Amino acid sequence: KNQVEQSPQSLIILEGKNCTLQCNYTVSPFSNLRWYKQDTGRGPVSLTIMTFSENTKSNGRYTATLDADTKQSSLHITASQLSDSASYICVVSPDTGRRALTFGSGTRLQVQP
Amino acid sequence: DTGVSQDPRHKITKRGQNVTFRCDPISEHNRLYWYRQTLGQGPEFLTYFQNEAQLEKSRLLSDRFSAERPKGSFSTLEIQRTEQGDSAMYLCASSLAGGSGRSGEQFFGPGTRLTVL
Numbered sequence: 001k002n003q004v005e006q007s008p009q010s011l012i013i014l015e016g017k018n019c020t021l022q023c024n025y026t027v028s029p030f031s032n033l034r035w036y037k038q039d040t041g042r043g044p045v046s047l048t049i050m051t052f053s054e055n056t057k058s059n060g061r062y063t064a065t066l067d068a069d070t071k072q073s074s075l076h077i078t079a080s081q082l083s084d085s086a087s088y089i090c091v092v093s094p095d096t097g098r099r100a101l102t103f104g105s106g107t108r109l110q111v112q113p
Numbered sequence: 114d115t116g117v118s119q120d121p122r123h124k125i126t127k128r129g130q131n132v133t134f135r136c137d138p139i140s141e142h143n144r145l146y147w148y149r150q151t152l153g154q155g156p157e158f159l160t161y162f163q164n165e166a167q168l169e170k171s172r173l174l175s176d177r178f179s180a181e182r183p184k185g186s187f188s189t190l191e192i193q194r195t196e197q198g199d200s201a202m203y204l205c206a207s208s209l210a211g212g213s214g215r216s217g218e219q220f221f222g223p224g225t226r227l228t229v230l
Contacts, residue, residue: 004155034218043117043204043221044156089155101219103148103155 003027004092004104012110017080021107023073023090031093035064035075038087038106047075047088080111115139117222119205125228126195133191134225138207145188146219147180148204149173156204162188163210195229202226 004025013019025033032051036044048057048064050073056065061078077084087106094102118137126132138145143164148156159178160170164185174180177195182188192199202224208217 036221041224041226043206043223045221046218049218091155101158103157105153105155108153 004090004102006088006090006104006107008107009105010108010110012112013080015080015082015111015113018076018078019080019109021075021077021088021090021109023075023104025071025073025090025092025102025104027092027094027102029094030068030071033064033066033073034091034093034101035062035073036089036091038089040086044089044091077109080109082111082113085109085111117205117207117220119203119222119225121225122223123226123228125230127230128195128197130195131191131193132195132227133189134203134205134227135187135189136205136207136222137187138205139220140186142207142209142220143185144208144210144217144219145182146206146208147188147190148206150202150204150224151200159190159203192227195227197229200227200229 007022034049035047038044047062050057050066052068063076066073087108089106090104091101120135146161147159150156158171159174160180162182165182177193180190204224205222206219208219
């Protein structure tokens with residue numbers, strides 16, 4: 001079964017600090033991996049998207065890395081802000097012609113002042 | 114606003130009642146997806162359309178669930194004889210199919226939160 005596992009489940013950090021979220025996946029074959037940010041009660045919003053040939057992708061203070069050999073990805077948030085408080089979901093797109101995405105359960109990040 | 118919209122945003126119903134949700138995708142997007150998300154979990158795929166054709170349905174989509182996209186634009190998701198276990202956020206997403214065969218980026222709507230009492 002294709003799965004996406006994320007860790008930690010939840011994380012509390014102080015404003016201004018950095019943090020790294022982890023994602024391990026077993027989806028195969030694999031087309032691309034995305035990180036989404038989901039505010040409470042809202043739909044997910046895409047942060048980054050990487051194909052299997054890309055190792056890193058940045059979007060402002062967000063930097064995603066991908067190791068397709070070990071099937072691991074990380075999302076690093078630099079100089080966190082209160083508005084970063086949200087769930088961060090790792091999403092993998094299989095390369096099987098199926099158009100649906102496989103979502104992780106997310107990491108709930110809380111940034112405190 | 115040219116994003117994905119969903120209506121209603123919240124729905125409270127009694128067990129056994131039928132409910133219908135609507136999704137309006139980004140206008141030029143030909144693919145439309147429905148997902149269900151329960152608290153603390155990531156979204157789970159329900160079904161997707163390319164234009165008006167429903168191309169895939171998840172095993173999560175029991176016979177009480179039906180989705181339509183009659184003109185290839187907006188879509189409706191109906192749940193008949195609702196059960197308490199149907200309580201969840203129902204998310205709609207749309208994308209533009211690329212010629213390469215790779216999935217285009219999916220843009221999500223704000224979701225409809227269903228509470229079945």
